[in-house]
Amino acid sequence: MDEVTIPLLTSVSGSIPDLEPVREGATFTQTLFNVINIFVGLGLLSTPYAYRAGGYIAGVALLLLSSLFCLSGHLIVAAFQYLPVDAPRSFPQLGKHALGIHGRKVVAVVAFLELFGGACMALLVTWQQLLILLDNHGLLALSPVHTAVALSLLWLVPMLSVGGFSRLAILSKLGMLSVCIVVTVVYSLLVLDPSRDDLPQPPPGHALARWTLPQAVGIFAVSLSGHSTLPALRAGMAAPSRFPALLTAAFCVMALLYGTVGAMGYWYYGSTTSALITTDISRAGPWTDTAMDKLLACLLLVNCSTKYPALVLVLQARVDLIIGMFPSKVATQGQLRPAVLATLRMLLCAASVGLSYAALDSIACVMSLVGGVASLSCSLLMPTLFYVKLAWAELGAARRGALLALLGLGSALMVFITSQNVVQLLAQLGKSTGA
Numbered sequence: 104m105d106e107v108t109i110p111l112l113t114s115v116s117g118s119i120p121d122l123e124p125v126r127e128g129a130t131f132t133q134t135l136f137n138v139i140n141i142f143v144g145l146g147l148l149s150t151p152y153a154y155r156a157g158g159y160i161a162g163v164a165l166l167l168l169s170s171l172f173c174l175s176g177h178l179i180v181a182a183f184q185y186l187p188v189d190a191p192r193s194f195p196q197l198g199k200h201a202l203g204i205h206g207r208k209v210v211a212v213v214a215f216l217e218l219f220g221g222a223c224m225a226l227l228v229t230w231q232q233l234l235i236l237l238d239n240h241g242l243l244a245l246s247p248v249h250t251a252v253a254l255s256l257l258w259l260v261p262m263l264s265v266g267g268f269s270r271l272a273i274l275s276k277l278g279m280l281s282v283c284i285v286v287t288v289v290y291s292l293l294v295l296d297p298s299r300d301d302l303p304q305p306p307p308g309h310a311l312a313r314w315t316l317p318q319a320v321g322i323f324a325v326s327l328s329g330h331s332t333l334p335a336l337r338a339g340m341a342a343p344s345r346f347p348a349l350l351t352a353a354f355c356v357m358a359l360l361y362g363t364v365g366a367m368g369y370w371y372y373g374s375t376t377s378a379l380i381t382t383d384i385s386r387a388g389p390w391t392d393t394a395m396d397k398l399l400a401c402l403l404l405v406n407c408s409t410k411y412p413a414l415v416l417v418l419q420a421r422v423d424l425i426i427g428m429f430p431s432k433v434a435t436q437g438q439l440r441p442a443v444l445a446t447l448r449m450l451l452c453a454a455s456v457g458l459s460y461a462a463l464d465s466i467a468c469v470m471s472l473v474g475g476v477a478s479l480s481c482s483l484l485m486p487t488l489f490y491v492k493l494a495w496a497e498l499g500a501a502r503r504g505a506l507l508a509l510l511g512l513g514s515a516l517m518v519f520i521t522s523q524n525v526v527q528l529l530a531q532l533g534k535s536t537g538a
Contacts, residue, residue: 128341131349137336138353140279143360145221145228145407146326147282148379150361151289151368152467155376157319158310159369162362165323169361171509172327172482173354177347179486183334185493192338194331194481201489213480214331218418219455220473224325225411226459227466228379229255232400232407235385252460255408262412263448281402288390288399289364289380292371295389299371302387307373318527321471321478321520326361327354328478330486378466415451465531468524475520484513 129137154161183192186200194214198206233251241250299306337346369376372383381403385396462469491498491506498506 128339129336130341131345134336134340134346135349135353135356138333138350139356141332141336142327142329142353142357143282144326144410145224146322146470147285147361147364148228148381148403149322149467149470150326150365151372151376151380151383152378153319153322154365154369155372155374156313156322156467156471157316158312159366160312161316161319161323162366164316164320165362165365166358168320168323169327169354169358171513172324172330173351174509175483175486176330176333176350176354178490179330180334180337180346180350182486182490182493192334194485197489198485201492206489210481210485213477213485215418217328217473217477217481218414219451220469220477222411222414222418222451222455223459223462224466224470224473225407225414226255226455227463227469229259229404229407229411230459230463231379231382231466232404235381235400236397236404248463252456256456259408259411260452262408263415263452281399281406284395284399284402285380286360286364288384288395289367289371291390292367292388296371301389301391302372307375309369309373315523315527317475317516317519317523318467318471320516321474321524322467323361324474324478324482324520325470326474327357328474328482330482378470415448415455418451462528465528468528468531471520472524472528475517475524479513479517479520484510484517487513 153165157164179197182197182201186192186197190196190200195207195210198208198210200206202209230248230251233254234247237247237250239247241247242254245253296302333350337343340346340349364380368380368383371388372380375383377383377386381396381399384390384399390396459469487506487509491503491510495503
């Protein structure tokens with residue numbers, strides 16, 4: 104067993120075994136790529152808007168949040184090592200071991216909310232890419248938005264009937280390609296149009312700091328979350344002792360990627376930056392009216408089309424949360440009957456479509472709210488709380504105080520982010536109703 108020494112963590116060695124020891128496994132580079140591939144997703148599209156919400160000071164907030172989420176990544180890996188050898192390596196099981204049955208329930212509910220929020224974000228991005236491809240034109244008597252919703256459901260609903268994730272794996276690889284193209288296109292703005300001549304003159308302005316900075320933090324939280332996958336990635340390494348260095352390197356890469364894409368997109372589009380950078384690329388700039396904006400929209404469309412059914416399947420698979428909602432007649436040997444599973448998938452689909460449609464004009468608020476409530480809970484607060492609970496006896500006074508301060512800071516961020524986004528959502532809803 105390797106020895107793990109991390110700031111604010113005790114030295115874990117000897118009596119605590121590795122999660123799933125393997126003699127052969129992924130290399131340092133392979134695991135680094137896997138971590139980045141899992142974490143970097145749709146949140147990248149909204150990082151320029153996060154800078155618009157917070158001003159350039161949002162870059163400092165991103166660095167601080169990246170540091171905190173990196174630390175919580177170390178914490179969750181260390182916390183999993185306190186589980187008994189024969190205990191299942193799952194986030195709900197960790198909550199149960201740390202806080203009893205109530206901890207397991209809280210983890211299941213918050214994880215469910217984060218996944219459901221991710222499904223809604225995938226739908227919203229899907230519709231926005233369809234609007235780009237349709238050039239904001241509707242079909243038949245339908246409006247552009249209604250056309251986008253109808254077309255997406257025509258292929259997404261049948262995909263919910265797949266028997267597993269293997270059939271989605273090939274298409275989902277396009278997700279990383281779309282991310283690479285987004286980064287390349289945004290970086291190219293400085294080279295192709297350094298004077299921003301392709302924008303309406305005068306170019307939109309910028310701000311150093313804005314009062315909506317908490318909304319930016321919520322968007323960054325969504326972009327930096329995914330911590331429940333870290334123990335399995337560590338266990339699959341050929342040299343688990345290198346995982347702490349790998350995790351630090353991964354978060355440095357992500358902070359650099361999010362920070363530069365966000366700053367560059369905000370520099371170019373300024374105060375007119377949209378919730379999704381792809382919308383800006385299609386409407387103004389050197390890539391407008393070229394094949395590039397349509398290609399990017401197509402790749403993101405395929406990526407979201409595979410991500411959405413996968414998220415619905417994961418939501419359905421959380422039988423530890425859902426099975427208690429149904430009478431015993433709907434289950435067979437602890438598993439939900441096929442008819443119930445099909446009904447559950449359709450209900451989840453209907454709920455996500457309805458909520459997403461209601462929030463179509465508030466994508467940034469939805470993303471920030473998911474980050475402020477679910478992502479902060481799953482990837483910062485709960486890992487820290489579980490580690491504090493499990494390792495309390497081994498922690499010194501300074502480490503106890505630092506970790507408790509981290510819990511207080513995370514809780515304060517959750518309150519600020521949630522309250523600000525709820526206020527904005529209610530204001531936008533009021534405007535829509537008034538209109």
